[in-house]
Amino acid sequence: MKSVLAEWYGPNDEEIGEFLANATIALDANVLLALYRVNDAQRKQVLDVLTRVSSRLWVPHQAALEYQRNRLGVAADQQKAHDAVASIASERVTEVLSTAVTTLTELCAEAVGEVRDREIRSAIEEQFTMTVSSLEAVLTERQLAMQNKFHELRRTHTIDFADARNADPIRAALDALITDDRVGEKPDAETLETRKKKAQTRIDAKIPPGYKDANKDDATGDCLIWFELLDHARKSTRPILFVTDDAKEDSYQRVRGQIVGPRVELRAEMANEAKQPYHQTTLDGFVRLANRHLKTAVPEDTIATLERSRVEANRAGREVRGRLRDIRMIMHPDGFMTPAGLVEVLGDGYRSGESLLISLTNPATIAALGVLIGDVVVVRIDKEGMYEILGPVLDVRTGEEREFTMPERCPACETPVVVSATPKGRPGWRCPNEECAPKRQRDQLED
Template identity: 25%
Template sequence: MPDPNDDLPLIRQYRDWLQSSTTEGAHGREQFFTEGLVVLDTNLLLNLYEYTPNARNQVLSALERVKERLWLPHQVGLEFVRNRHRVIATRVKSLNDAPNELNRKLREATKTIISASELVQGLLIKYAQDTESSESLRKEISDQSIKDLLDPWRNILIGHIQRLKNDHDLAISTVANGDPVLPQVAELFGERIATPPSPDVTRQRVEEAVSYRFPNKIPPGYMDAGKGSPLTSAGDFLLWEEIITHVAKLPDITHVLFVSGDQKDDWYEASGPGQARRPWPSLADELRERAAGELRIETPKEFFLGVKQYLDVEIAETTYEEIGRAAEAHVSTEITETRAGHFPPPSELATEAYIAAGLKTPYLREQLDSQDRRVFQWWLIGVTADLNRRQSSENERSVEIHAASRASESPGVGWVSGERLLLGEWPYRSSSWVASWFVQLIEKTPEIDRRTLQRLAAQQIDLHTQGR
């Protein structure tokens, strides 16, 4: 039964903010699935390359049920076709590297057990002069005895890794030579794809994002400020503007269902006391104000559960599990400049990156332990992995932090002209912007390491420019 208070102007105007979670507004959820425009974010499409063949087929079959109401923004289409290779390459690399990483961890376990045994051996001699028990313990807990114990477990783990390789049907060469997923996605959308915005429109939108929305933390996309070039960092906002502009031209569309695995703080409001995490109410306000549409944002798993509920589509529980795992992996691992301060990197990983970069001075070694240098620590971890200076582990967080950017305009607040760096050391002085944290670090770093850091930053720019 409708609440009579809903007609009061104050309550009606701020209804999105007054809901403590999206579930409170779920009474009209079915309409989004049966009548609304459905917009899929890039991460959902790229996840098709992560699924097993059976799960992928079930997901594509489910999407067939909303096929006539799907619409592909240009920004999503561009990111999808450009990043397919990267998704497969990342998975292939993780699975290929897994046996070596597994063996490394088992060697570390062996060293830890031997170290613990040596501790007890020392105590036996020091406090009991019991050399016989100490020697017996040394013989009983040896490298060979530990190997004999660990080998069966190693074989079990290697077997699981091999099964994962066998279950995944896509290789890197697949994308280059007849990608089987791409035509299925293309057929799904048909003619319902956006044409690219004009260069002038794109430029205006990027300028609005960088100069106004990002500094004022207006969702979406402000957490990507400074991520590569201004155009790259504005990707989420460009997508958002496409949605609003498209919906405004469709008088028959009153509901928009946006499906995305991106749950960063520039899409989702931080939860307060007694309040569940929810998409920013201001997003629903903006779509309603500018395009007269009602907005609902759901994660991939929520969306496919809704497809099953409202459109009677059968999806196996194992497929839901794959959908959830793929989405959670995207959310939980990425480190941006904004998030870096909240997640101290593993000290051994920062040290590994320091060595891999070829750094030498005690000053920078000290910065690896400083809470004020976490952005630098994560950047060093990320850039050494990106440039193949070291081998990243399977569970290592991905890092999206850039020390510098080549662009005609500043990527946002906290960036200064490349001319702040020394002539003869920085190759892009007149055509780049440098993160202020990087400048502050460089100014205090001895020359031998200063030049090394600048080379890494320049190589990162080159890598990004190549569109990898």
């Protein structure tokens, strides 16, 4: 039966060893992007494993393109996560201290409320004062220690967004490892169009891989990579081991939630079309197999981090592309104003044609993202329906895009804008005209 239905028989441990030792090891974009989600030491460990098999590495052109398009967004996500941790130390701890001091002050008042003896009252108040002073000293000391530690963690384990834009060390390492001859050939326009039409036909028929992306503006990416894998296998004498963290059911076969290997249809198609054995695994699975069969020594905690990163990435919301038509000011009742991007969703898929108003927080955020008015931008829509601009699509810029500048006057009343601290202690742009608030509210209701 095995020779008749070979696609239903996954490789045994010995055959897995043959894949690790001899197969072309093809990498998906999400595997390259996973390097941004681990710390520096773990990243070096994964790169060392890839270096061990560097002569057999290969990246489909579509996967390399998707990596280049998405790396800045992933780097920005990691920086944002560390910024959120830092804000806990700088802001939330201060809030906890303020609340504790207020509560202790109220308790002190309650404790002495019925006490008439001045000496006893004074002694009680002194104890509360000493407690508040001790608490402030301890929390302030710990807050500073937390801030320093979090800053050090970010510096040593996260690629700064500015570095990723200008001198990305991860991309430099990958460029050294994945030389031009290890990247798939760029298809010409006619070939690409033919492949996309074929991919769409497969997606409509729910033929793996890629049909789970049917709601994306362009759902053909997974299929395009698969077509490149087939073409490469036809010209090669090696089996194909595809390492991908895209764990959707149109790529991997699952039994009770557990990944047990690639979809049977993929094994069958590779055997029929290219006459080559085929297997695929996740990055954490690949590193674990490398430890077993190539005698690498990546620690289990690194593999666990890769696994957690993969699971979280697969839970993320969808992404769409849109045109940043304008950056407008959102006026708040307290006079502060924040920039927000007016984005028109492109394509003919999810939310196509809708206009979204997405907060950009402040000019520093706009500068960090590198977006210009008129850019095509990538927008993430999370599972709660929240929107976030991840960054521009640089390769479709026309030169007609323009930079955003903060207005010098209030858009509602023309009063000169001032820079002052927000309630959270951050620099903010504010209209100082107290008479302007009703007009701001009315103008926004009319808009």
